Amino acid sequence: MVILTLNCGSSSAKYQVYDWRNKDILAVGVVERIGLEYSTIEHKATGKEEYNEKFSSPTHKEAIELIIKMLLDEKHGVIKSLSEIGAVGHRVLHGGELFKKSALVTDEVVEQLKKVIPLGPLHMPANIMGIEAARKAMPNVPQAIVLDTAWHQTMPAEAFMYAVPYEWYTNNNVRRYGFHGTSHLYCAKRAAVLLGKKNEDTNVIICHIGNGASVCAVKNGVCVDTSMGLTPLEGLVMGSRSGDLDPAIIPYMMQNTGMSAMEMDTTLNKKSGLIGICGMSDRRDVAAAAAEGNERAQLAIDLECHRLKKYIAGYAALLGGRVDAIVFTAGVGEMGGHIRKGSCVGLEVIGAKLDQYKNEICHCRNGEFEISTDDSQVKIFVIPTDEELVITEDAYALMNGTYDVHTNFHYTFESKDYVNKGRARDLVKNLKKKPELKSIIALPR
Structure with missing residues (x-):
């Protein structure tokens, strides 16, 4: 089957x-x-x-x-x-x-x-x-x-509510929902395995960074806050989305430019973020341009890392200062060493120390890697996400009558012995080309 x-x-x-x-x-x-x-x-x-x-x-x-x-x-x-x-x-x-x-x-x-x-x-x-x-x-x-929103349903009211008229919530469902839920779920449970802890005993901060990007604070194995909101527009600086901004900017620019509400929505979702700053959204293109002296490309990188760092440090406080691991995932999180580096600078204050060499050689999406220093109190992992596997397991369990909400359900990838066969085959190929990766493979404790 x-x-x-x-x-x-x-x-x-x-x-x-x-x-x-x-x-x-x-x-x-x-x-x-x-x-x-x-x-x-x-x-x-x-x-x-x-x-x-x-x-x-x-x-x-x-x-x-x-x-x-x-x-x-x-x-x-x-x-x-x-x-x-x-x-x-x-x-x-x-x-x-x-x-x-x-x-x-x-x-x-x-x-x-x-x-x-x-x-x-x-x-x-x-x-x-x-x-x-x-x-x-x-x-x-x-x-x-x-x-995508289901994983975030464990957020408390102080995390998902906005400080707007309460009727907006009761009448129009205005609240924080969060997205990338299947990715955050997978990475939270894999991080627990790598840490050798029970899921319910684990505090992690997950950075899902692709063209769209979000951060999730996981306390005792469940989501307690996330950066995206009512829609995927809020939060981090993304490929073409603005992320957080002063809401007064919207009517101000509409009055100054004559933009309609639809045009403003399109601008914030498709013409902002990295594209708005430097005209590019692919992090490889942005990094290459910055290396050649393009100041706006460098500004875009700095903006993205600055926003990421703010969220990571803020969520560390939200978790009571006890963070077991920071996880980077999705296309940029898995491959963008310069973004990981920029967002981790200064995180020594929360006990997270990035190993520069490990981070530099970690450009492989086929394995789980540990890129923190040996004496780092907070582990830093690169975990290739597998949203399709979460969907697959949920679909099978629903069809089979064994499904339950994720706080009660056990996924196959929560096992210490779990192996993604396809990823393992690709990892073997990559290790032959780049054997130094073997020294940073994250093995379950």
Whole structure:
């Protein structure tokens, strides 16, 4: 039996096929440019040739249909019939106040998700279209939704409430929800394993840094605060999002430029952050430009690291000064040594000491690494996130009737003996090219 996971964005659909019995990834892929003049698909299956092609995909319906066709394809596929798919797990951006944990999809669930669209107008329509398309293509396969916001439901009121008229919360659901929940969940539980502690005895600060970025404070194994808010716009400096800013800037600039509310929303989400400062969002491009003397590129790096450091130190205080580990994850967190370095400078005050050499050689997404000094009171880990595995396990458990909220549920990757087979294969290859990485591999204590 295999589990299919789908992550449908506004113009893309990422997917993964997981062999549940053998605990191995069979295929991954992504359809991009959905709704444009042409779409593309990139499909990679274990032991098969990589497939890249252009095709027409006006909606997510055509994208899902092609994904299924690729999975069944004689040359590139990994299954012989749809009956091999035991469940489908869908990543959903926002659960609002309606969904506190993962759930099986029903007609009623889809209608409830539509009520949450105003809280995530850029992502929720695509999430829902993907669910509807998959249900139509595979009507007899159990399907599940896994919410980005669910992990953060353990935040206390003083963390999730805003100091605005209380009726905004009761009438309009204005509160902090938090995002990247599946990533924070995975990294929190893996960090506990690496520390040799029970999840409920662990305090960690997780930095999920990609084009979108968020920090999460985890106390006794659960989320107590996070940097993103009602939407993914709040918090850190991101690739194209502003993160925290004085709200008075919004009406001030609207009055001075004549921008509409929609234009302001687009500017803050797509034209701000690193792009707004230096015109680039890819951290590799920004770092290269800074190295060549581009002052605005250097400013962008400094801004990003400054904001990160503020959140990490602030969350250390929130955790009562007892931090077991700081975790870096996602594309930039796993590969961007200069961002890790810049955000850790000065964190010696909370007991976290970055080993400069370990950090410099750690540019590999296939293993878990410890990049703190030997005498650092707070460990610093680089943990490749695995959001798809969280979705896979939730979908399987829901289909099997064994699921429970994450505070009561045990994931396979919480085991000391857990091995990601695909990642292990890639790590072996990387160790042959870069054997010095072996000295910083983080092994469960």
